[in-house]
Amino acid sequence: PPWQPGAARLRISRQLDFDAGGGTAVSPTASEKDQVARSIFAMMDISGCGCVSKLEFVTAVQRYQEVNDFVLPDVDSSNLMSDINCFDVVDGLFGAIAAGKARFSCSEFVAYFRAAAPKPWQGVGRSSRRVLIIGPGFGREINPRQGMMIEHAGYQVHWVCNIPNPEQHNFPVQPYLGTIAAEIDRFKPDIIACASKGGVYMVGLWQVGYWRGPTLLINAHPCCQHIPRGVPVVIAHGANDEVYPASRQELEDLLATGTPSLCFLYWTANSGMISPGMFTREGDRHNMESLLLRDCLPRLIDALSCPDGPEVHMVRTWRERLSDDRLAAERWLGYTPEAVRRLWAPRGPQGAPRQVLSAVRPQSDEWTRVVTTFKASPREPPAYLLYSPAEWERVQVIRIERVENAAQEECSAGPYSRALRRAIEDQGLDFEPGVHTCWAFHGADADAIDSIITNPVTGFQPLASGSRNSALWGAGTYFARDAQYVAGSHFCGPPL
Numbered sequence: 001p002p003w004q005p006g007a008a009r010l011r012i013s014r015q016l017d018f019d020a021g022g023g024t025a026v027s028p029t030a031s032e033k034d035q036v037a038r039s040i041f042a043m044m045d046i047s048g049c050g051c052v053s054k055l056e057f058v059t060a061v062q063r064y065q066e067v068n069d070f071v072l073p074d075v076d077s078s079n080l081m082s083d084i085n086c087f088d089v090v091d092g093l094f095g096a097i098a099a100g101k102a103r104f105s106c107s108e109f110v111a112y113f114r115a116a117a118p119k120p121w122q123g124v125g126r127s128s129r130r131v132l133i134i135g136p137g138f139g140r141e142i143n144p145r146q147g148m149m150i151e152h153a154g155y156q157v158h159w160v161c162n163i164p165n166p167e168q169h170n171f172p173v174q175p176y177l178g179t180i181a182a183e184i185d186r187f188k189p190d191i192i193a194c195a196s197k198g199g200v201y202m203v204g205l206w207q208v209g210y211w212r213g214p215t216l217l218i219n220a221h222p223c224c225q226h227i228p229r230g231v232p233v234v235i236a237h238g239a240n241d242e243v244y245p246a247s248r249q250e251l252e253d254l255l256a257t258g259t260p261s262l263c264f265l266y267w268t269a270n271s272g273m274i275s276p277g278m279f280t281r282e283g284d285r286h287n288m289e290s291l292l293l294r295d296c297l298p299r300l301i302d303a304l305s306c307p308d309g310p311e312v313h314m315v316r317t318w319r320e321r322l323s324d325d326r327l328a329a330e331r332w333l334g335y336t337p338e339a340v341r342r343l344w345a346p347r348g349p350q351g352a353p354r355q356v357l358s359a360v361r362p363q364s365d366e367w368t369r370v371v372t373t374f375k376a377s378p379r380e381p382p383a384y385l386l387y388s389p390a391e392w393e394r395v396q397v398i399r400i401e402r403v404e405n406a407a408q409e410e411c412s413a414g415p416y417s418r419a420l421r422r423a424i425e426d427q428g429l430d431f432e433p434g435v436h437t438c439w440a441f442h443g444a445d446a447d448a449i450d451s452i453i454t455n456p457v458t459g460f461q462p463l464a465s466g467s468r469n470s471a472l473w474g475a476g477t478y479f480a481r482d483a484q485y486v487a488g489s490h491f492c493g494p495p496l
Helices: 005-016 030-044 054-063 065-071 084-098 106-114 144-152 174-187 196-208 248-255 296-303 310-321 324-333 337-341 365-375 389-394 406-425 446-454 483-488
Strands: 051-053 103-105 130-134 156-160 191-195 215-218 233-238 263-268 271-275 278-281 357-359 401-403
Touching: 030 054, 030 065, 030 106, 051 054, 054 065, 054 084, 084 103, 084 106, 084 337, 084 406, 103 106, 130 144, 130 174, 130 196, 144 156, 144 296, 156 174, 174 196, 191 196, 196 215, 233 248, 233 296, 248 263, 263 296, 263 310, 296 310, 324 365, 337 406, 365 483
Parallel strands: 130 156, 130 191, 191 215, 215 233, 233 263
Antiparallel strands: 051 103, 271 278, 357 401
């Protein structure tokens, strides 16, 4: 056969290699991981036709330890054909890889396992990044925290302050563009940041071609009517900007003039209307307070250097707000339906219906990870502090039940998961579990929970959500990042 099991085993083991000098884990490159996946595919493709059927997949997983270790490292598939629970796991994995088709190709297999685990966050090396800030409009004296946050984030920062503040309408920027160009030539920045009136200078630099690199615009100036093609641009603007009011649609139209994958709008809106004119969250004014929270402003700067585009970076780095313990627990539990299904309890006697709820054994590995995720607090204080840390620490988990609704997974969760993957990949992006999927919490009364658990098709029903409580952000199913928010907001009924 066109494969060598020994070579495949050697390549797989490289994922756990350590360097001799410092004892730190050495991760294989993407090309090395793809090579391993192709070797495993060759072991499964018995006929050599370039596609693998369900029978070939099941046979290879049971027969070859290398295949089992690669596709389901936490599952013993040696008794696959006699263990119906194990068969269900393997069957579900085949469906996920093949996306509902009868066979999957090598490229589909490689793509699936390329994204099978969350990508490790490598950081962007802020100490090596050079950020040039156009001083006028950036508020070095009026709003000093904005500039200080960039400086304290670790970048190499250079201010251009020897140019006038363009206060009046139609201010002539041309005489001063040469001064900024000289500073650019001397400092050689990776990114230029400007705010408010400083946007006038940025537009001038674009027009004469003095700058075509990554650019951050805080409070888009009205004179900015066009984004140059091929230039990474992030615009940050608030819905309540009293100096340069602009609608979200207007700003999205502005960014649409640039290159879509390189442009990103950070927009803070009024949301969660309680009554006319009153909101649970208010968008930023001209001085954007939200930029100073949760490492937001440095993350927007980092986003400009992301090879996959600024939007991808912002989506990825939301995970940095979670604690290390929670992230480790989530990784163990899994971020896809097929990963979670490996935890399901074995079926009863053949022909017996599967129980929809299965108790998780206290103090088991699964119990510990679920409790860690449930009790975890974020790195920064949450927007809604409903429990003090001491009060939340006293909350105890008494019982955990795992939902094992096979019909619901096959009819709803599985197809939706595959559709989500396709939608991401159709944009030329890798689907990243843990980024494009996440663990979240939902509270409901006993009747609603029973429907969510036992309904054979839909489970959560977005169109029916909000019928008992006000739907502040419109119709839909509401989830929270932190369990303590759900527990403290009275979304749940009395304990059962």
